[in-house]
Structures are given as structure tokens and as C-alpha cells.
Amino acid sequence: MNLHLLSLMTWLPLAGAVMxxxxxxxxxPTTARNSRWIALWTSLLVLVLAVVxxxxxxxxxxxxxxxxxxxxxxxxxxGYRMGVDxxxxxxxxxxxxxxxxxxxxxWRESRRVRDYMAAFLLLETMTIGMFSALDFLLxxxxxxxxxxPMYLIIGVWGGERRIHxxxxxxxxxxxxxxxxxxxxxxxxxxAGTTDMVQLMHTTISPTIQDWLxxxxxxxxxxxxxxxxxxxWLPDAYGEAPLPGTIMLAxxxxxxxxxGFLRFSLPMLPQATAYFEPFMFALGIIGIVYISFAALAQTxxxxxxxxxxxxxxxxxxxxxxxxxxxxxxxxxxQMVSHGLVIAALFLCVGILLARGHSLRLDQLGGLASRMxxxxxxxxxxxxxxxGLPGTSGFVGEILVMIGxxxxxxxxxxxxxxxxxxxxxxxxxxxxxxxxDQARSVANAVIADIGxxxxxxxxxxxVLVLVLGFAPGALTHIxxxxxxxxxxxHLAALSSGAHARLAMIxx
Amino acid sequence: xxxxxxxxxxLFLAVAGMxxxxxxxxxxxDHSFAITAxxxxxxxxxxxxxxxxxxxxxxxxxxxxxxxxxxxxxLVALGAIGALALSVTFNRNIGITRFEFPxxxxxxxxxxxxxxxxxxxxxxxxxxxIQSLALYVLAAFARHNLRSSEAGxxxxxxxxxxxxxxxxxxxxxxxFAGTTSFEGIARALASHQAxxxxxxxxxxxxxxxxxxxxxxxxxxxxTPDVYEGAPTSVTAFFAxxxxxxxxxxxxxVMLGPFGPAIAQWRDLVELLAAASxxxxxxxxxxxxxxxxxxxxxxxxxxxxxxxxxxxxxxDGVSGALIYLAIYVxxxxxxxxxxxxxxxxxxxxDRIADLAGMATDDPRFAFALAVMMWSMAGVPPLAGFFGKFxxxxxxxxxxxxxxxVLGIVTSVxxxxxxxxxxxxxxxDAGEPGLDSRNSGVSLVIGIASAGVLLFAFHPSTLTTxxxxxxxxxxxxxxx
Numbered sequence: 003m004n005l006h007l008l009s010l011m012t013w014l015p016l017a018g019a020v021m022x023x024x025x026x027x028x029x030x031p032t033t034a035r036n037s038r039w040i041a042l043w044t045s046l047l048v049l050v051l052a053v054v055x056x057x058x059x060x061x062x063x064x065x066x067x068x069x070x071x072x073x074x075x076x077x078x079x080x081g082y083r084m085g086v087d088x089x090x091x092x093x094x095x096x097x098x099x100x101x102x103x104x105x106x107x108x109w110r111e112s113r114r115v116r117d118y119m120a121a122f123l124l125l126e127t128m129t130i131g132m133f134s135a136l137d138f139l140l141x142x143x144x145x146x147x148x149x150x151p152m153y154l155i156i157g158v159w160g161g162e163r164r165i166h167x168x169x170x171x172x173x174x175x176x177x178x179x180x181x182x183x184x185x186x187x188x189x190x191x192x193a194g195t196t197d198m199v200q201l202m203h204t205t206i207s208p209t210i211q212d213w214l215x216x217x218x219x220x221x222x223x224x225x226x227x228x229x230x231x232x233x234w235l236p237d238a239y240g241e242a243p244l245p246g247t248i249m250l251a252x253x254x255x256x257x258x259x260x261g262f263l264r265f266s267l268p269m270l271p272q273a274t275a276y277f278e279p280f281m282f283a284l285g286i287i288g289i290v291y292i293s294f295a296a297l298a299q300t301x302x303x304x305x306x307x308x309x310x311x312x313x314x315x316x317x318x319x320x321x322x323x324x325x326x327x328x329x330x331x332x333x334x335q336m337v338s339h340g341l342v343i344a345a346l347f348l349c350v351g352i353l354l355a356r357g358h359s360l361r362l363d364q365l366g367g368l369a370s371r372m373x374x375x376x377x378x379x380x381x382x383x384x385x386x387x388g389l390p391g392t393s394g395f396v397g398e399i400l401v402m403i404g405x406x407x408x409x410x411x412x413x414x415x416x417x418x419x420x421x422x423x424x425x426x427x428x429x430x431x432x433x434x435x436x437d438q439a440r441s442v443a444n445a446v447i448a449d450i451g452x453x454x455x456x457x458x459x460x461x462x463v464l465v466l467v468l469g470f471a472p473g474a475l476t477h478i479x480x481x482x483x484x485x486x487x488x489x490h491l492a493a494l495s496s497g498a499h500a501r502l503a504m505i506x507x
Numbered sequence: 508x509x510x511x512x513x514x515x516x517x518l519f520l521a522v523a524g525m526x527x528x529x530x531x532x533x534x535x536x537d538h539s540f541a542i543t544a545x546x547x548x549x550x551x552x553x554x555x556x557x558x559x560x561x562x563x564x565x566x567x568x569x570x571x572x573x574x575x576x577x578x579x580x581x582l583v584a585l586g587a588i589g590a591l592a593l594s595v596t597f598n599r600n601i602g603i604t605r606f607e608f609p610x611x612x613x614x615x616x617x618x619x620x621x622x623x624x625x626x627x628x629x630x631x632x633x634x635x636x637i638q639s640l641a642l643y644v645l646a647a648f649a650r651h652n653l654r655s656s657e658a659g660x661x662x663x664x665x666x667x668x669x670x671x672x673x674x675x676x677x678x679x680x681x682x683f684a685g686t687t688s689f690e691g692i693a694r695a696l697a698s699h700q701a702x703x704x705x706x707x708x709x710x711x712x713x714x715x716x717x718x719x720x721x722x723x724x725x726x727x728x729x730t731p732d733v734y735e736g737a738p739t740s741v742t743a744f745f746a747x748x749x750x751x752x753x754x755x756x757x758x759x760v761m762l763g764p765f766g767p768a769i770a771q772w773r774d775l776v777e778l779l780a781a782a783s784x785x786x787x788x789x790x791x792x793x794x795x796x797x798x799x800x801x802x803x804x805x806x807x808x809x810x811x812x813x814x815x816x817x818x819x820x821x822d823g824v825s826g827a828l829i830y831l832a833i834y835v836x837x838x839x840x841x842x843x844x845x846x847x848x849x850x851x852x853x854x855x856d857r858i859a860d861l862a863g864m865a866t867d868d869p870r871f872a873f874a875l876a877v878m879m880w881s882m883a884g885v886p887p888l889a890g891f892f893g894k895f896x897x898x899x900x901x902x903x904x905x906x907x908x909x910x911v912l913g914i915v916t917s918v919x920x921x922x923x924x925x926x927x928x929x930x931x932x933x934d935a936g937e938p939g940l941d942s943r944n945s946g947v948s949l950v951i952g953i954a955s956a957g958v959l960l961f962a963f964h965p966s967t968l969t970t971x972x973x974x975x976x977x978x979x980x981x982x983x984x985x
């Protein structure tokens with residue numbers, strides 16, 4: 003059982019990245035080839051390990067599994083602790099799945115290949131480490147460490163305004179996460195340890211909880227691009243190279259949502275209840291306002307970026323309903339969104355690789371010229387808007403159920419957002435695939451090739467499988483979500499008792 | 508006999524310094540390289556002797572050795588040896604290869620060791636002056652260079668002012684407390700309130716005098732000019748060893764003899780910390796010279812370390828010491844990179860000169876990027892841990908507003924550190940810098956490895972700094 007699977011998955015990519023620098027000097031063309039293959043094999047190996055881990059995960063067990071623990075800074079009660087439960091399991095899996103996708107999607111990258119591949123592997127180390135960390139300091143280090151490779155990926159290999167986007171991304175995220183450092187220090191001081199499992203069972207006075215909640219909201223909100231902390235996102239998504247955008251949208255944005263689930267809900271129950279309407283408001287504004295903003299975009303990449311923000315709004319609403327259905331929906335939506343958004347950006351990449359402009363008014367009529375591509379794009383767009391039979395539907399419907407349990411109006415507004423998402427996604431599809439009249443592209447366009455098949459087909463299969471058999475996923479995280487909600491409600495009621503007791507006195 | 512072993516390192520440093528001075532004067536040929544190498548070895552041996560020196564107070568309470576002084580001395584030695592290793596090629600290139608350079612550094616180190624171990628205000632002042640005199644000469648070492656002379660003069664005038672303030676403060680404290688020994692002052696301040704009033708004024712003067720030397724705002728004005736004007740090899744030394752020594756002294760004096768008056772000086776130290784962090788962050792934004800940038804950056808770093816002092820707890824001292832240790836390594840790495848910046852053997856120091864470095868010399872760019880990220884406090888690099896420990900100490904001591912300010916300034920500072928990385932990685936350019944020499948590469952390599960790998964094993968440094976902090980607190984019976 004204890005194979006140090008999580009550590010292996012975390013540090014293997016780093017080892018791969020270091021290994022690249024021993025394969026020859028950068029001027030040598032074989033170095034680039036070696037780096038690509040090292041990156042691909044390392045990330046595939048991690049994916050295999052992730053599959054092994056998911057297969058060996060026992061959903062009936064409460065709490066964390068694959069636990070590892072080692073001394074790190076014992077004098078300060080800080081340790082190297084790793085472990086996954088039903089909630090984090092799929093995020094580890096998602097990171098492991100999408101890194102090889104990103105590596106494969108950047109196979110044609112020719113500028114400084116070794117550094118590029120090393121940055122992606124480093125990113126994988128940071129993301130997997132973050133999702134499996136059970137020590138707050140370790141979590142923070144991975145959470146922040148993501149900035150380093152991502153800053154370079156955007157800044158070195160990005161588009162025209164890459165520098166602006168990279169600096170904005172870095173400073174926004176840093177400014178957001180430093181308050182969390184203060185919260186970390188306070189909680190460590192309060193509990194005497196940074197063990198997250200112990201922190202979950204530490205009671206904190208409601209007044210302090212509010213402050214901590216705000217600190218967490220700043221850091222996770224920026225990462226998850228919750229409105230109004232999303233303004234870095236369109237720039238970063240727009241300017242990052244496509245594989246970078248995929249990692250940003252599919253994995254990095256989930257880090258924030260994961261943070262809410264891991265910290266805000268279990269550790270700050272009273273504050274969560276207090277801020278619930280506020281979070282609903284942020285989520286709904288995110289959904290509705292960003293949907294309109296998406297409708298106004300003229301660039302496909304930015305349009306999909308905005309759609310991603312809108313979906314994050316949905317996820318936030320789902321999480322803060324603090325109902326089993328809502329949280330399960332949010333989790334499902336996160337996994338589904340990770341797959342779908344990655345696939346959509348891959349579709350954008352395919353257009354780019356064929357020399358197309360990404361401006362909506364310069365595209366059109368691709369349905370007849372690239373039928374396979376059109377089919378894939380249509381499938382993923384439908385999954386993105388939540389067509390039944392795709393994974394997107396399950397997540398959205400569960401969030402709706404949770405939202406109705408919480409508040410009717412919230413559910414209504416979330417539903418409005420879904421309709422809006424259909425609107426802009428269909429506009430996009432019409433412009434790209436149909437609209438023959440405006441087609442200016444060359445007559446001969448290759449449909450998707452084998453490498454692109456290899457990228458899109460597994461994602462398509464996963465999207466459909468999850469759509470038809472959502473139980474495969476909910477079965478695994480169901481237990482963890484129920485525990486989370488029960489613990490939250492129990493903490494709330496005990497807190498209420500405590501308050502009543504104080505009043506009586 | 509234990510007295511002998513306690514003072515042996517000082518004797519060794521002083522005698523070795525004089526021997527080398529004589530051999531330099533009477534040698535017929537230029538032996539500066541050999542003298543530099545021997546100086547490095549001498550300092551290393553002295554550091555070994557300092558670590559081995561028995562704990563205790565000797566010479567009628569003038570001089571003390573404990574875990575704290577060992578910690579600080581090793582850091583000082585580290586900074587000095589690093590700076591020496593960086594100086595060789597640079598000094599040759601700009602034509603200041605003179606044997607006095609290493610000898611002056613040796614004398615400065617002697618002063619610093621005395622300073623760190625001082626257990627009496629008189630010893631303190633003597634150590635302070637020994638190091639300062641050597642430093643004044645070093646700042647103006649490139650004597651044919653106008654900027655260097657200007658830097659030397661500026662440093663001398665302000666240094667003399669700070670020495671004066673310090674001495675005045677010492678005399679006031681002596682006048683009111685009736686003694687110059689650290690224990691005596693602590694007793695006096697703890698017992699009668701009347702002495703406390705006058706001593707508080709003296710204390711403030713002492714604090715200001717020392718704040719000048721560590722370039723804490725608002726006494727920082729000399730820093731950017733001296734950093735920029737002095738030869739880079741001297742700047743590398745200035746940024747490390749003297750700051751550590753004076754900061755260590757500050758920790759000892761404030762928490763030792765002036766420990767009972769913490770209520771009086773805490774607000775002041777908080778103010779110094781806050782001002783330093785703000786000025787360090789804001790002042791650096793518009794700099795185009797990387798040396799000036801580092802000047803402001805060091806002001807900011809001193810602010811963070813002062814946060815540990817403001818906490819006034821063992822945790823705070825330990826945090827400040829960890830911060831300083833990491834700061835020394837980061838500074839040496841950064842100055843290694845700056846010293847490597849020369850074109851046609853002429854040093855260049857504009858940030859724009861670094862454009863395109865990432866393709867031209869990837870290792871250099873990577874090392875400097877690591878240093879910049881670390882200084883910005885991005886985990887998992889060492890600089891983050893330094894910040895973590897001082898923030899932790901500050902919050903535990905109830906200084907949350909200071910910690911919040913520290914966070915705000917961190918973000919501002921991250922902006923200019925990022926700019927250096929941006930120029931190297933994102934901007935196109937043909938830096939065409941000279942190839943690095945192996946000594947500089949070694950320093951850069953060791954420093955980057957230390958900064959990168961610190962996260963894997965932070966506990967050794969933590970343990971040592973905790974021991975050192977307890978030595979400070981325990982020596983005055985806290």
C-alpha cells in the first residue's frame with residue numbers, strides 16, 4: 003500500500019526536468035528531441051501511476067489514503083505530509099492526465115524546447131504536490147511555486163503582449179496568496195502545527211474566522227478567477243502559449259476551487275456560513291456578467307477564456323451551497339471543465355497550427371472542410387454548455403439541485419447563466435464552422451492528423467463516459483463530500499450551541 | 508587558559524592581518540593574488556576557531572562567546588570569503604589589484620568579530636571603529652575613479668556621523684546607568700526607573716547609530732550611492748559581512764542590555780522596519796542600475812529582518828538570524844552575477860545590459876533568476892523561508908499590522924525583482940558579456956544550489972538559529 007506513490011508522482015517530473023539538462027548542450031538539435039521525449043515519457047509514467055492510484059483507492063474508507071509523513075522542520079511542527087481523499091484524488095489525476103496532453107500539444111514548439119519542457123514538468127510537480135499536500139506550509143509552497151514555471155511559460159513563449167500578461171499574472175497571484183501566508187502563520191500559531199488534518203479539527207473563534215476567510219478568498223479567488231479577481235485571466239489565457247493556457251484553465255484554476263473545499267469549508271465553518279450569500283453573489287455575477295463579456299469577444303481564445311471564468315462562477319456557487327449535491331456537482335464540474343476546456347483550447351490550437359487567425363470575423367465554413375474537426379469541436383462545445391449525455395450536464399444539474407436547496411433565486415440566476423453560455427458558445431460554433439459566406443481561408447485545409455486524434459479522442463471518450471456513467475466519479479468522491487458536509491453542519495450547530503450558551507450566561 | 512582560547516581567533520586575525528600587511532609592503536613583486544587567497548584561508552581558520560571557542564565571558568566581562576556569536580561570526584566569515592572570491596578578477600579588470608584590499612577586508616572582519624562578541628559598550632565601540640575605518644578605505648578603493656572617491660567620502664562622512672551618534676548614546680547610557688557592561692546596564696534598566704529616562708535617550712542614539720550601518724530607513728540615504736559608486740567587489744562585501752555583524756550586534760544590544768526597556772524601543776524598531784520595507788520596495792522601482800537596485804533591495808531586506816527584532820522574542824531573533832543567513836547567500840549569488848557583468852573588461856551595471864541573457868548564457872540567467880525569485884520570497888526558494896520565519900515571529904508577537912505591511916511591500920518588491928528576470932528572459936538582446944571566471948562561477952553555483960535546495964533541509968539552520976536566539980535571550984536572564 004505504502005509505495006510513496008504520491009511522492010513519486012510529485013517528484014518524478016522534477017527528476018525528468020533535471021535529467022533534461024544532462025542530455026547535451028542547448029545548441030544541439032538532438033537535445034530538443036530528447037527533451038520532448040523525456041517530458042512525454044515522464045508525464046506518461048506519472049499518468050500510469052495516477053491510474054494505479056485511482057484504481058487502488060478505496061472509497062469506503064473515511065479520511066485520507068496513501069498517507070506519507072516525514073520530518074521536515076520538526077521544531078515548528080511542520081512536516082512533509084502527503085495524502086489524498088476522494089476530493090483531491092481526481093485533481094491529482096487531472097493534472098497527471100493533462101500534462102502529457104500539454105506536452106504533446108507543444109510537440110511543434112521549436113524555441114528553447116528544453117527549457118519549455120522543463121517548465122511544464124516543473125508545473126506538474128507543483129500541481130500534483132499541491133493537490134496531495136497535507137501540510138499547510140507544503141501546500142503553500144506548491145501553491146506559490148506554480149508561479150515560477152507559469153511566469154516563464156507565459157513570458158517566454160507567449161503571444162504579442164506576453165510580458166504584460168506574465169507580469170500581471172504573477173503580481174495578481176502573488177498579491178492574492180500572500181494574505182494566505184499570514185493566515186497560515188496565524189493558524190500555525192493557533193494550532194501549533196501545520197498538519198491540515200489537525201487544522202480541520204481545530205476550532206477557531208468566529209471573528210477570526212472571518213478574517214481568515216477573507217485571506218483565503220483573496221488567494222483562492224485570484225487563482226480560481228472568481229469575479230472581480232479575474233482580470234488577470236483573459237490576458238494570461240490569451241497570451242500564454244496554448245499548452246500553457248490548457249494547464250492554466252484546466253488545472254491551475256482548479257487549485258483555487260480546491261482550496262475553498264480544503265480550507266474554507268472544513269476549517270472555517272462559521273465564516274463560510276456567514277459569507278455564503280456573498281460568495282453566491284460573486285459566483286452569480288461571475289456567471290452572468292462574464293457570459294455577456296464572452297459574447298462580446300472577437301477572439302476565440304479569449305471567448306473560451308471568458309467561458310472558463312463563467313464556469314468557475316458556477317463551481318463557486320456549487321461549493322458554497324454546502325450541500326452534498328452542490329459540492330458533488332462542483333467537483334464533477336471541475337473535472338469535466340478541466341477536460342472540456344483543455345479540449346476546446348486544443349481545438350483552437352489546431353486552427354492556429356493551420357495558420358488560421360483566431361478572430362471570429364475571419365473564420366467560417368470549416369464544417370465542410372474539416373468534418374472530423376468540426377465533430378470534435380461540436381462535441382466539446384456541447385459538453386461545455388451542458389448537453390445531457392456529456393460530462394458537463396451532470397455537473398451543472400447537480401449544482402442546480404444544490405442551489406435550489408440553498409436558495410431558489412440563486413438557482414434561477416445560475417440557470418440564466420447556463421442559457422447565456424449556450425448563446426455565446428453557439429455563436430462561436432456558427433462563426434467557426436458554418437457561415438460559409440465569410441469564409442476567406444484557402445480551399446485546401448488538412449483535417450486533423452494522427453497526433454491531434456491522439457490528443458482529442460481520449461478527452462472525447464472521457465467526456466462521454468462521464469456523461470453516461472457519472473456514478474464512476476460520484477461513487478468515489480461521494481463519501482468524502484458527505485463527510486465534509488456533515489462535519490460542516492456539525493461544526494455549525496455546535497457553534498450555534500456555543501453562542502446560545504454565551505447568550506444564556 | 509579558556510580566556511586564551513576565547514580570544515585566540517581575534518589574536519589570530521589581527522596578527523595574520525599585520526603579517527600580511529608587512530609582507531605586502533616589503534614584497535618586491537605584486538603578490539595580491541596570493542595575499543587574497545591566504546586571507547580567505549585565514550578567515551576560514553578564524554571561523555573554525557570561533558566555532559571551537561569555549562562559551563563564556565572573558566577579559567573582565569568585556570568579551571563574550573556563545574552560540575549566538577558563533578552563528579553571527581560564521582555568517583560574517585562566509586560573507587567575507589565570498590566577497591574575496593568574487594574580487595580577484597574584477598579588481599584586476601578595473602586596475603585596483605592591490606594587496607591592501609584583502610588586508611583591509613581582514614581588518615574589517617577582525618572588527619566585526621569584536622563587535623559581535625562585545626559584552627561592553629567600550630568593546631562595542633572599538634569593534635565598530637575597527638571595521639568602519641577599514642570600510643571607509645575600501646569604499647574609495649578605486650581612488651582614480653570619481654564615483655568611487657565620492658562613495659568613499661559619503662560613506663565616511665555619514666559613517667563618522669553615525670559613530671558620533673553612537674558614542675554620544677553610549678556616553679548617555681553610561682552616565683545614567685553608571686556602567687558600560689551589558690549585564691550592568693540590563694540590571695540598571697530593570698531596577699530603577701529614574702535611570703531609564705536618560706538611558707532611553709542614549710538608547711535611541713545607539714539605535715540610530717547602528718541603524719545607519721545596516722542602512723535601515725530613514726538612515727539609508729548613503730546606501731544606493733555607495734553601492735553604485737564603490738567598486739562592485741567592495742559592494743559585494745558591504746552588502747554582506749558588515750550588515751550581518753552590525754545587525755547581530757543590534758539584536759544583542761537591544762535584547763541584552765536594553766532588553767528591559769523593550770517597551771521604549773519597540774515602537775521605534777517597528778517604525779524602522781516599516782520605513783525600510785516601504786523605501787526598499789518603492790525606491791527600487793525606477794532604478795536602472797542593478798547595483799542601485801540591490802542597494803534599495805538591501806534596505807528592504809533589513810526591514811524584514813528588523814521585523815524579527817521588533818517581535819522581541821526568541822522566535823523573532825531566530826527568524827531574523829535565518830533571514831540574515833539566507834540574505835548573505837542570496838547577496839553573494841546576486842553580486843557574483845553582477846560582478847560577472849562586464850563588457851570588454853569594463854564593468855557594466857545597467858539592468859538593460861542583461862537583455863537576452865537567457866539565450867546567451869542560460870546558466871547565468873537561471874542563477875540570477877533564482878536569486879531574484881528568492882529575494883522576492885517566492886517558494887520553494889530559500890528567501891521564502893526567511894520571510895516565513897519573520898512573519899511568523901511578528902504575528903506571534905502581535906505585530907500583525909507590520910506583517911501586513913511586509914506583505915504589501917513584498918508584492919511591490921516582487922515587481923522590480925521580476926523586471927530583472929523579465930529583461931533576461933523575455934527581452935531580446937545581445938548582451939555580449941565577457942566570459943565568467945571560475946571563482947565567480949563557483950560562488951554563483953554554490954549560492955544558487957543553496958537557495959534552490961534549502962527547502963529540502965531547512966531544519967539544520969532552524970536548529971542553529973534557535974540555539975543562537977536562546978543564547979541571546981538567556982544571557983540576559985529572560
